[in-house]
Amino acid sequence: MNAGAVQVRDGRWIYASGLAMKQSPFSQARRNRYALVDKLCQRLGREVVGVTHAVWFPDVLWQGGLPSTEAPSRAFLLDRAALADPAPALLRIFREAMPGAQPWTRAQQHVLKELLAPDCHALVPLATQVNDVVHALHQATEQQVAVLRMLRAQPRLLVEGGAGTGKTVLAVALAREHAAQGKTVLLTCFNKALAQSLAGWLADVPGITVQPFHELARTLATTAGLPYEVPADAQAQSQFFSETSAELLLQATELLSTRYDTLVVDEAADFATTWWVALEALGAPGFSWYCFYDRQQCLFQATAAWEPPFTATPMALDTNLRNTRPIGETAARLGRCTAAPAFRLDEGPVPPVIPCAQPDQMAGQLRTLLRDLLHRQALRPEQIAVLSPYRRDKAASTWAAGLDACKTTDVIAAPPPGHVRVGTVQAFKGLEADVVVLVGIDARSMRHPATLYVGASRARAALYVLALADAGLGEAA
Numbered sequence: 001m002n003a004g005a006v007q008v009r010d011g012r013w014i015y016a017s018g019l020a021m022k023q024s025p026f027s028q029a030r031r032n033r034y035a036l037v038d039k040l041c042q043r044l045g046r047e048v049v050g051v052t053h054a055v056w057f058p059d060v061l062w063q064g065g066l067p068s069t070e071a072p073s074r075a076f077l078l079d080r081a082a083l084a085d086p087a088p089a090l091l092r093i094f095r096e097a098m099p100g101a102q103p104w105t106r107a108q109q110h111v112l113k114e115l116l117a118p119d120c121h122a123l124v125p126l127a128t129q130v131n132d133v134v135h136a137l138h139q140a141t142e143q144q145v146a147v148l149r150m151l152r153a154q155p156r157l158l159v160e161g162g163a164g165t166g167k168t169v170l171a172v173a174l175a176r177e178h179a180a181q182g183k184t185v186l187l188t189c190f191n192k193a194l195a196q197s198l199a200g201w202l203a204d205v206p207g208i209t210v211q212p213f214h215e216l217a218r219t220l221a222t223t224a225g226l227p228y229e230v231p232a233d234a235q236a237q238s239q240f241f242s243e244t245s246a247e248l249l250l251q252a253t254e255l256l257s258t259r260y261d262t263l264v265v266d267e268a269a270d271f272a273t274t275w276w277v278a279l280e281a282l283g284a285p286g287f288s289w290y291c292f293y294d295r296q297q298c299l300f301q302a303t304a305a306w307e308p309p310f311t312a313t314p315m316a317l318d319t320n321l322r323n324t325r326p327i328g329e330t331a332a333r334l335g336r337c338t339a340a341p342a343f344r345l346d347e348g349p350v351p352p353v354i355p356c357a358q359p360d361q362m363a364g365q366l367r368t369l370l371r372d373l374l375h376r377q378a379l380r381p382e383q384i385a386v387l388s389p390y391r392r393d394k395a396a397s398t399w400a401a402g403l404d405a406c407k408t409t410d411v412i413a414a415p416p417p418g419h420v421r422v423g424t425v426q427a428f429k430g431l432e433a434d435v436v437v438l439v440g441i442d443a444r445s446m447r448h449p450a451t452l453y454v455g456a457s458r459a460r461a462a463l464y465v466l467a468l469a470d471a472g473l474g475e476a477a
Contacts, residue, residue: 006060011069026070029053036115043111050104052097058083072096126377130434130461147315148173155288160295160314162340163331163457164322167292168194168430171266172201174290179207183261186282188213190270193423194430196413198266209260213275214241217249224252242272249278259284267430268293269306276309296337297429297454322432324348327456327463334465335453351456351463353473359398359442362466366402366439369464370420373435374406381406385421385433387455388440389448392422399439399466425455434460441467 007014013021033053040048054071056078066074075092082089094101104112151157151174161167175187185208189195192212199210211219221228226248231237261284265271268291271279283289291308298306308314320328320340330351332339354369356362366386373379386408392400409419412428421433436459438452445451456463467473 006057008064008066024070025055025057026053026076029055039115040108040111043115044108048108050098050101052093054078054093056082126373126435126462127379127383130379130383147317150315151290152177155286156310156312157290158308158310158312158314159290159292159317161292161317162294162296162320162338163454164320164328164432165294165317165340166319166321167294167317168198168266169321171264171290171292172198175202175208175262175264176205178262178264178288179205183207183288184259184284185209185262185264186211186216186260187264187266188216188279189266189430191267191427191430193413193427194267197431200414213271213279214245217245217252217278220252220256220258221248223258224255226252226255243274246272246275246278249275250281253278253281258282260287262288263290265289265291265293265309267297268308269295269298270429271306273305273307280309296335296450298450318342319344322460323457324461326350327459327461330463330465331453331456334449334456336449337453349462351459351465353465353467355473356466356468359396359468362399362439362468363401365466366399366437367405369437369466370402370405379435381418381420382415383434384437385412385423385428385431385435385458386437386439387423387425387428387458388438389425389445389451389455390440391424396442396444397440425451425458428458429454432458432460435462435464437464437466439466441465441471441473443468443470443472446471 006016013024015021030053033051037048037051040051054076058080060079061081062077062079066077071077073096075089075096078086078089147159147170151159151170159167159170171187175185178185187198187202187208187210189198189212192215195210195212195215202208202210209216218228228245228248231240260282263279263283265279280289289310293308295306318340319342321344322328323331323343323345325343325346326348328343329339354365356365370384370386373384374381386403388397388399390396392403403420403422407419408422409415410421410423411419412421412423412431415421421428425438436455438455441452456465465473
């Protein structure tokens with residue numbers, strides 16, 4: 001025990017201050033001895049022998065004897081002198097207390113070690129790291145403020161930036177500002193789930209219409225009494241959404257008085273050139289028009305053929321505000337494109353590639369990963385998104401069997417608590433999650449780098465890639 005000068009007077013243990021101890025050191029040692037023996041018996045399932053107790057004062061040199069009621073002999077009190085070579089002093093105690101005792105078995109030694117010096121390590125769960133990352137990312141940059149100032153001053157502006165550079169945040173802020181000025185605002189995009197998310201963010205702001213392009217066309221065409229009938233045939237359906245839908249929107253605009261003072265287009269690179277004519281017809285006299293886009297995320301239009309709706313020098317966003325640098329650079333490698341020049345956060349775990357030799361092995365890998373994230377890493381299910389180039393009901397999605405590790409939902413814009421979001425990369429475009437598991441990556445999906453880029457860049461704090469051997473990714477993305 002640690003102590004300064006102590007003494008025994010009239011059978012009482014006394015501190016150097018003169019204050020009497022409530023309990024003698026030997027009484028304390030005896031109590032701890034019996035507690036240890038009880039635990040050993042519980043672990044071993046039988047009575048334990050070969051345990052004694054003594055007292056060691058490492059800071060003092062003991063002078064004099066010892067009350068006979070405290071210990072069998074002076075050997076049971078060790079002091080500073082014993083520190084130089086403790087083995088002989090300890091052996092004397094055991095020989096005097098337990099003459100002829102048998103050595104402990106390996107099992108007994110192991111149990112004793114686990115009780116007195118268990119192997120342990122401090123785990124900082126991923127949930128804690130994720131929370132720190134998300135907090136840091138939710139800070140506006142000087143560049144964003146400067147862009148927003150420019151947006152206020154210009155009636156028409158093109159804003160270009162890679163994934164995670166804050167385009168959607170600026171689009172929402174701009175829509176709010178124009179609505180606050182009493183203007184009617186149309187905020188449109190390609191992706192239905194993104195539109196749902198945007199509508200939720202702006203639900204408290206009157207004067208703003210938020211609809212994906214084709215839903216906007218359906219709404220206005222129906223209001224104008226025009227037939228909006230999506231064909232069942234896949235080829236005819238593709239033509240309908242690429243051409244006919246926009247034509248119906250233009251016809252509806254000619255029949256209706258619906259007009260907007262401000263048009264804001266997010267995901268503009270997914271808009272066909274012919275759609276701009278229909279959108280322009282919705283503008284009121286002197287309307288403002290703002291387009292936010294990333295040519296590297298063109299999933300639904302040919303990048304080379306895409307053109308913005310008006311001629312202007314794009315304002316570039318060059319700081320990634322969504323991803324840590326390792327995630328952003330991994331996304332760029334998968335997408336065979338250029339990473340952002342700067343990142344808000346440079347530090348973060350390197351996204352691992354979890355290899356799977358066969359498709360049916362991917363389900364087991366996904367199951368193990370999800371259990372680890374939800375239990376050992378203490379993440380909430382709604383923080384996780386499982387994304388794939390393929391829908392879970394497709395033959396290529398054998399990985400879907402691994403989703404039985406948790407509750408899942410197809411509601412990807414606003415998941416119910418306690419559910420992991422599961423969807424395609426295409427449907428999740430424009431959205432983000434704290435943790436993304438990119439699953440089902442194979443040789444075929446590697447031929448579509450833009451899809452992989454979009455999928456990987458949805459992750460804010462952690463990214464995992466489950467890939468078949470034929471994808472050629474190895475163990476590092």
